[in-house]
Amino acid sequence: MKPDQDRQLARAVQLITSTALGPYQSAVVRIGFGATWLLFLLRELPHRHDLYGPDGPWSWDMGRELIAGNNAFSVLLWSDSALWFEFVYGVGVLSSLLMMLGWRTRAVSVLFMVGVLSLQNRSIFVGDGGDNVVHLMAVYLVLTRCAQVWSLDARRAARDRGPGPDRAGPVLWTVLGAMLFAGTVVGRVGGETWIFVLFWGLWVAHGLWWAVNRLAPDSEPRTLLDVLANLVHNAALVVIMAEVCLIYATAGWYKIQGSRWQDGTALYYPLKLDYFTPWPELSGLLTSGGVMVMLLTYGTVLVQVAFPFTLFNRRAKNVLLVLMMLEHAAIAVLLGLPFFSLAMIAADAVFLPTGFLVGLGALVVRGLSRLPGGRGARPQGRRGSDEQPRTLVG
Amino acid sequence: MAGLSLPYQVAAAVSLALIAALACVHLAVVFLHVAPSNTVTKQHGEAVDGWVYPEFEQNWKLFAPNPLQQNIAIQVRAEYTARDGSRSTSDWIDLSAQDGAQIRHNLLPSHIQQNQLRRAWDFYAGSHDTENRPQGPRGRLSESYMRRIVMLRLDRHDLGGRVERIRLRASTRAIEAPEWSHEKIDTRPVHRELPWWTVTAADLPGGVDNDRAATAR
Known part of the structure; x- marks a missing residue:
């Protein structure tokens, strides 16, 4: 290797070990998916028993029989009591809200994942593509430092400079550890082995992080843990981005093979499906012209196939990003898939430019401070890893 | 570092x-x-x-390679004991049409309306052969799931008697060709009828009291 290549590599290694990249992007993904799942759970509140409850059409015994075959993770299988179900649903709602707000995000993101996986795996036959994206992202987000900005965690970190004792963190850690311990003893955690390892690994890591921050804040072990967290975050962020590319590439490349996408009529058909036409008048209007349908059909395929490649060109990527978000907004209304669309927009948002996100954040803060009685949150700048909150678990 | x-x-x-x-x-x-x-x-x-599997499963062939070009309606007829003790058989009740009516002009359709019955049928069709013989344990589960969904819906429908047996059919109708195309598409419905199923206590989800229908009203 030449010396300048050598130096470039060293600089890259330095960057990914010392920084959790994309603080605004990971935050917007966290907020987006927290909000999507929260709104979904609230929407389905009246239907929750029929969808996921122990006495719903997909009964608890049926769920258990199916999961015995595929080993999916669901705490709902710990008990068939109605009370347990209500508790888990409640934790699901609460964890989505806290995920959105970024409160104790390291712990809450795990609860969020548990909530999402438990409900979805309990009744796999009521979900759609939107649930699938939420499912994947709920797992990936656990591994990210997604609360560096726009979160209660970041606000608290900016506020308390002093080494005052942190109560909520250790309490949360102890309670969750006790539940994990109980689950392990009873042998009921369930799911694949890696989930079990992940839970214990996270619990130990968070404990270590807390201890190291208290006992040896300027030590090498603390720096190493910080490096590890950054590496895991950066890898997870790459996986999230690649996952979005895979979604569009798969959706696009398979369409190319379809005769209806080739003859330019494909978009006409979903707009005539009884299950996906909440607004028949609107759908009828859109499908009334053959050229219009063809342009939209070809445009859809073009955008989906092209998107991963436009990542090499900032401007082209941003144009396509806008187009895709607009298309999803249209799908939300036209096909009656608001939560699917919201999830996809949240996933797309990982590619939004930092400048835009910072501007958006400032706009939101200004809007909030104009509200009657609103004090307005202080805009939170990016914090370097050397001033990472000492009291934060993780 | x-x-x-x-x-x-x-x-x-x-x-x-x-x-x-x-x-x-x-x-x-x-x-x-x-x-x-x-x-x-x-x-x-x-x-x-x-x-x-199971946690990273994904299917992104959204409307691909070709979008679905037919509407599949799940319909049911029920044999029930009327209040006077006589047995009657209902007409075909279109459960998918009820879903459709609830989705119509709804900004936030529920998974109950949009996915439950639709995907339950996909599950059934995917785990049975064309003679309606179940393929493995999934086939049996899908039948049970179907019956429980149907009984939940019939409970809200109120036939006026205890449901003894139910029979399902899938009515598939191709979407008509666009007016601006020259294609000719046969849009007459094709029916796939399932055998009669006797309803047992295991087919009643929570809140459904099959006997109440016979006595209370």
Whole structure:
């Protein structure tokens, strides 16, 4: 290797070990998916028993029989009591809200994942593509430092400079550890082995992080843990981005093979499906012209196939990003898939430019401070890893 | 990382390599999972499935390769005991049409309306042969699931008697060709009728009291 290549590599290694990249992007993904799942759970509140409850059409015994075959993770299988179900649903709602707000995000993101996986795996036959994206992202987000900005965690970190004792963190850690311990003893955690390892690994890591921050804040072990967290975050962020590319590439490349996408009529058909036409008048209007349908059909395929490649060109990527978000907004209304669309927009948002996100954040803060009685949150700048909150678990 | 002593630097470097390798392997496996069947998946399909299922399963063939071009309506007729003790058979009740009516002009359709019955039928059709014989335990589960969904819906429908047996059919109707195309498409419905199913206590989800229908009203 030449010396300048050598130096470039060293600089890259330095960057990914010392920084959790994309603080605004990971935050917007966290907020987006927290909000999507929260709104979904609230929407389905009246239907929750029929969808996921122990006495719903997909009964608890049926769920258990199916999961015995595929080993999916669901705490709902710990008990068939109605009370347990209500508790888990409640934790699901609460964890989505806290995920959105970024409160104790390291712990809450795990609860969020548990909530999402438990409900979805309990009744796999009521979900759609939107649930699938939420499912994947709920797992990936656990591994990210997604609360560096726009979160209660970041606000608290900016506020308390002093080494005052942190109560909520250790309490949360102890309670969750006790539940994990109980689950392990009873042998009921369930799911694949890696989930079990992940839970214990996270619990130990968070404990270590807390201890190291208290006992040896300027030590090498603390720096190493910080490096590890950054590496895991950066890898997870790459996986999230690649996952979005895979979604569009798969959706696009398979369409190319379809005769209806080739003859330019494909978009006409979903707009005539009884299950996906909440607004028949609107759908009828859109499908009334053959050229219009063809342009939209070809445009859809073009955008989906092209998107991963436009990542090499900032401007082209941003144009396509806008187009895709607009298309999803249209799908939300036209096909009656608001939560699917919201999830996809949240996933797309990982590619939004930092400048835009910072501007958006400032706009939101200004809007909030104009509200009657609103004090307005202080805009939170990016914090370097050397001033990472000492009291934060993780 | 530069400021660390050698042992810590080694630990960090090893972690970097492991984490990067894990991320790459994960992405490669997910790619193979969504890719069409190919040389690699033909040899290592089981390893791919083992990694991806159950938590990383994904299907992004959204409306691809071709969008669904037919409306499938699930309809049911029920044999019930009327209040005077006589047996009657209802007309075909279109459960999918009820879903459709609830989705119409709804900004936030529920999974109950949009996915439950629709996907339950996909599940049934995928786990039965054309003679309606169940294929493995999934087939049996799907029948039970179907019956429970139907009984929940019939309970709200109120036939006025205890439901003894139910019979389902899927009525498939091709979407008419666009007015601006010259295609001719036969839009007459095609029916697939399932055998009569006797309703047992196991087919009643929570809140459904089949006997109440016979006595209370």
